Amino acid sequence: MSMFKIFNVAGSAVSAQSQRLNVVASNLANADTVAGPDRAAYKARQVVFTTTPMGEVGTAGVTVSQVTEDASPGRRVHDPKHPQADAEGYVTYSNVNTVEEMVNMISASRSYQNNIEVMNTAKSLLMKTLQMGQGS
Amino acid sequence: MLNRLTDSLNFQAEALSLRSERQRLIASNIANADTPGYVARDFDFATALRQASGQGSVGDSAVHGPKLTMAASNGGHLNRNGQPVGGRDQPDMNYALASQTNLDSNTVDMDRERANFADNTVRYEATLRFINAQVRTLNTAITGQ
Numbered sequence: 001m002s003m004f005k006i007f008n009v010a011g012s013a014v015s016a017q018s019q020r021l022n023v024v025a026s027n028l029a030n031a032d033t034v035a036g037p038d039r040a041a042y043k044a045r046q047v048v049f050t051t052t053p054m055g056e057v058g059t060a061g062v063t064v065s066q067v068t069e070d071a072s073p074g075r076r077v078h079d080p081k082h083p084q085a086d087a088e089g090y091v092t093y094s095n096v097n098t099v100e101e102m103v104n105m106i107s108a109s110r111s112y113q114n115n116i117e118v119m120n121t122a123k124s125l126l127m128k129t130l131q132m133g134q135g136s
Numbered sequence: 137m138l139n140r141l142t143d144s145l146n147f148q149a150e151a152l153s154l155r156s157e158r159q160r161l162i163a164s165n166i167a168n169a170d171t172p173g174y175v176a177r178d179f180d181f182a183t184a185l186r187q188a189s190g191q192g193s194v195g196d197s198a199v200h201g202p203k204l205t206m207a208a209s210n211g212g213h214l215n216r217n218g219q220p221v222g223g224r225d226q227p228d229m230n231y232a233l234a235s236q237t238n239l240d241s242n243t244v245d246m247d248r249e250r251a252n253f254a255d256n257t258v259r260y261e262a263t264l265r266f267i268n269a270q271v272r273t274l275n276t277a278i279t280g281q
Contacts, residue, residue: 003156006163013167020170049171057226058157058177060164111170114246118163121257125159128264129152133271 003129005059006122010115012052012061017112019064020047024105031096034084042094044070044101070095141274148267150188154181154227155260162253165244172240176232176249184227 023045030042050065072095080089161177168174206215215226234243 002153002160006160009160009163009167017170049168051168051171051174056160058161058164058229060168060174062167062171107170114166114169114250118166118253121253122159122163125156125257125260128261132264132267 003126008054009061010119013115016049016062016064017108020108023047024101027096027101030094031098033094034091041074041092044096145270147189148263151185152263154184159256162249165249169244169246174242176244177229179227179229
C-alpha cells in the first residue's frame with residue numbers, strides 16, 4: 001500500500017522543519033550574547049535540507065544533512081566599560097540577524113503546518129479505504 | 137463468469153492505485169518545498185491510466201511523439217524512470233519548471249501543489265465511492281431481491 005509511505009515522507013519533513021525551528025530558537029535566544037561557551041561571540045546557525053529517497057520512485061523525504069555556521073563577523077559596539085571589551089574598547093556581539101530569523105521562523109512553521117495537513121488528509125483517505133465495500 | 141463481475145472493478149482498482157501513487161508524489165513535493173535544488177514531479181493521470189489499463193490510444197503518439205523504450209540486455213538495467221526492467225510499469229514522470237525564479241533552484245510551487253493535492257484527494261474519494269457502489273450493485277444482484 002503505497003499511501004502509507006506518505007507518513008514517512010511528511011514525517012521526515014516535519015522533523016526537519018522542527019529542527020529548523022530549533023535552530024531559529026537558538027539563534028534568537030543568542031541574538032544579544034557577547035560570548036559563547038568558547039569565549040568567542042555566538043555565530044548564527046542554519047540547517048541544510050537534503051532530499052532523501054524513500055523506496056519507490058518519486059517518494060522523496062527530507063533530512064537535515066548539516067548545520068552550518070554563518071562566518072560573517074559579529075556586530076561590534078564601542079563600550080570600553082564592558083567586561084568583554086577588547087583592547088580598542090569594542091565589544092563583539094553575535095552575528096544573528098533577528099529579522100531574517102523571524103522570517104525563517106514563519107516559513108518553517110508554515111511548512112510544518114502544510115505537512116501536518118498532508119498527513120491528516122492521507123489518514124482520512126486511508127480510513128475510508130479500509131472501509132471499502134462495507135457501505136450499506 | 138466471475139471474470140466479468142470483477143473486470144469493471146479491476147479498472148477502478150487500477151485508478152485507485154494510480155491516485156494513491158500521485159498522492160504520494162505530491163506529498164513528496166510538499167515535503168521538499170524548502171530543499172535547495174529539488175525539482176517537483178508529477179505525472180499525467182489520464183495517460184498513466186490508459187497505459188496501466190492497456191488502452192494506449194493512437195492519438196497519444198501523435199501528440200507526444202513515438203514512445204521510445206530503452207533496450208535492456210541485463211537484469212540489472214534500469215528503465216527511463218530508474219526502475220528495474222520488468223517490474224510494474226511506473227507512470228512517466230514530468231518535471232516542473234519554476235513558476236517564479238528563486239535562488240535555491242527549487243521548483244515546488246506551493247499553491248499548485250496544494251491545489252493538486254486537494255484535487256487528487258477528492259478524486260481518490262470519488263474512485264472509492266465508485267468501487268463501493270459497484271460492490272453494492274453486485275451484492276444486490278447476488279442476493280436477488
